[in-house]
Amino acid sequence: MNFYRNLNQFGRIWESYWFKPTPLLNLAICRIIIIAFQLNQTILQNDFLGTILERATRPGAKYNPTLIVKLLSLPFGLNTAPPDWFLSSLFWLTIIAGFFSLFGFKTNFSLIVFAVGNLFLQAYVYSFGRLHHPDALMMIALLILALSPAGRVLSIDDLGERIKLNIKNKNFTEKLGLKPRPCRATFYFICK
Numbered sequence: 001m002n003f004y005r006n007l008n009q010f011g012r013i014w015e016s017y018w019f020k021p022t023p024l025l026n027l028a029i030c031r032i033i034i035i036a037f038q039l040n041q042t043i044l045q046n047d048f049l050g051t052i053l054e055r056a057t058r059p060g061a062k063y064n065p066t067l068i069v070k071l072l073s074l075p076f077g078l079n080t081a082p083p084d085w086f087l088s089s090l091f092w093l094t095i096i097a098g099f100f101s102l103f104g105f106k107t108n109f110s111l112i113v114f115a116v117g118n119l120f121l122q123a124y125v126y127s128f129g130r131l132h133h134p135d136a137l138m139m140i141a142l143l144i145l146a147l148s149p150a151g152r153v154l155s156i157d158d159l160g161e162r163i164k165l166n167i168k169n170k171n172f173t174e175k176l177g178l179k180p181r182p183c184r185a186t187f188y189f190i191c192k
Contacts (some may be wrong), residue, residue, distance in 0.1 A: 028104075028154035031111075031145050035102045038118060038138055042095065049091050052121060053084050055128050065127040072120050087124070091116055104155020108146060115142035 002172030042048050055061065063081050065073070073082040100110035119139045151157050 003080040004073020016062050018132075024149060024153045025147075027148060027150045028152070029102075031107075031150035032102060032154065034138070034145060035098055035111075035114070036139055038142065039095070039098045039102065041138075042098070042118070048121070049088065052087050052124060054089065055125060058128070063127055064129070068119055068123045069127050071178075072116075076154045079128075082124075090120060094118060095122065101151075104151045104157050105155050107155050111142065111146035111150070115139065118142060 021098070031106055062096075063079070067080065069082075070078050073080075073086070076082045097110045097113035097117060101107055101114050118135075119142075122135045122139060
């Protein structure tokens with residue numbers, strides 16, 4: 001009996017330490033840092049688009065697509081490499097979605113597009129034999145961010161919600177006849 005009480009107490013301590021609610025500001029800062037890092041890796045660090053496009057043309061390249069690549073490029077065939085126009089379009093769509101999610105515009109949707117696009121592009125690169133997975137942690141983090149409320153603060157979505165709320169509150173106070181009087185406030189501060 002004492003063992004189960006101690007086990008329950010340990011479970012409560014464990015849960016309160018690891019699963020307590022955190023401020024959304026911390027999550028939003030993580031979103032910005034993670035997305036900025038991934039955009040930097042994709043755009044600035046190396047010629048990622050060039051690497052993707054020349055991957056299939058290498059001599060002796062054996063295309064063995066991973067499951068995610070097979071699923072997302074199904075219209076082109078299960079074991080057929082997607083065409084260059086598809087890869088280029090997906091690359092630029094991923095970059096645009098990354099900037100949208102960085103600034104918080106339609107955050108969850110753009111994060112999902114960014115995460116799935118990155119996942120596909122990395123899996124496509126790995127479909128040619130090199131199976132080192134240094135990017136797996138980043139892909140997992142992006143998918144978790146896409147399912148989180150990371151866009152509720154420090155985002156264009158948050159700004160839009162605040163503007164809507166302020167307009168709604170302004171209309172409500174005007175209907176009650178409570179109009180702000182800036183003249184009195186200005187006079188008060190000038191005379192003081």
